[in-house]
Amino acid sequence: MKFNRVDDTRVECIISEEDLEEYGIGLQDLLTKKKEAMDFLRDIVEKAEEEVDYKPMDGLVMPMQVTVTPDKCISITLSEDPDGTIQDLLEKLTHDAGIHFPKNFLEELGDAPEQERIERINQYLQHIHEVEDEKQNIANKAFSDKKIERRNNNERLSQIREKKRKRKSFALDRLESSGFVFAFANMADIIKFAHMVKGRIKMQTSLYKNPKNDLYYLHFEKGTDSVAHFASVFTMVYEFGTYVTSNPIYIANVEESYETIIKSKAVDTLRSFK
CATH class of the missing domain: 3.30.70.1950 (Alpha-Beta Plaits)
Known part of the structure; x- marks a missing residue:
């Protein structure tokens, strides 16, 4: 678990899958906001206060953004000034992670209530992970199929060579004997x-x-x-x-x-x- 101060009003916490396992929660728990996950996030806020002098704003409950990075770590951005945090988040994901957000998604995001925007971003990122995993599975299967094809081709080539060798051997034997x-x-x-x-x-x-x-x-x-x-x-x-x-x-x-x-x-x- 690592804490970094992004600027004067934002603090970032990077949490690995190992960190989640240590606390006994999973990524899905965070995305669905289970009680154990929310307790974990409150602990994050307290540690941020200790590690990087994070100062949560009075009257706001846990002003943070939870996203999934391409390497499947959890990025939690804690804000001391929640104005414009959604736009900052989109720019950060576009610049740092190279994620492209379709125009229609950004339009839907702008029409969504403030409390739903982070969840929609998380859902979109989760979908990206699923697509990438499926692409990798397809690539692995194609590679495996190619290896099988090469092995079959090699076996067929060996069989052809063996048949030729036997025919040649038979022909030579016949020439020698008859x-x-x-x-x-x-x-x-x-x-x-x-x-x-x-x-x-x-x-x-x-x-x-x-x-x-x-x-x-x-x-x-x-x-x-x-x-x-x-x-x-x-x-x-x-x-x-x-x-x-x-x-x-x-x-x-x-x-x-x-x-x-x-x-x-x-x-x-x-x-x-x-």
């Missing part, structure tokens, strides 16, 4: 490709021809070749032929139904041709 087949339109393209393969070839290669469409089919099997080199050959052959399959059933059909041109070491054999 190999792959590419089709070529002519022998010249196969020979060009064979010369592009550098180093020792440890994979198994076989060449077939389909007499129905006159296409050549080159079957690659990993054998003892490294995974990296086997994969690089798979990428390289795309420049010369058309990928057909890595399906073991289809490959078995190629081996059984098509004409065998070179049974084994087809790429090695073709590299000797110019």
Whole structure:
């Protein structure tokens, strides 16, 4: 609880929520003027007399203004000259707290009886607090919803990546176990490709021809070749032929139904041709 002398005729007392709890009353008790709250206000007047030499006017009962500040403290202004205190209060709230009072509210306030004006100001300030609290609740919910959305998006992205990884892993496993087949339109393209393969070839290669469409089919099997080199050959052959399959059933059909041109070491054999 803090007392400050605002000017020659006014004293301000700032009361925190902790102060109210200490006295066993709440903000609503002050706004509804319960007996316990009124006793508390009389104690405030007595302390103001002791702390800042407040001198209440004779014949007036507790000339004070009770308002709620934006930080939810209680501001009590005690006046030794009640003339013009309402206007001073509005100016103080506008300047210090940045509170905007609508024109229609000020007009209604001017038409209200003197004893109701402070209560109407308090009601307006209380409404501001409720609106601000609701805005904060909406902002918090929006933030929470955004976090949930980001988490869901991350989970979906992880699922997509995992599916791609599994597909890639499955495809690589199939290539390693069954190999792959590419089709070529002519022998010249196969020979060009064979010369592009550098180093020792440890994979198994076989060449077939389909007499129905006159296409050549080159079957690659990993054998003892490294995974990296086997994969690089798979990428390289795309420049010369058309990928057909890595399906073991289809490959078995190629081996059984098509004409065998070179049974084994087809790429090695073709590299000797110019």
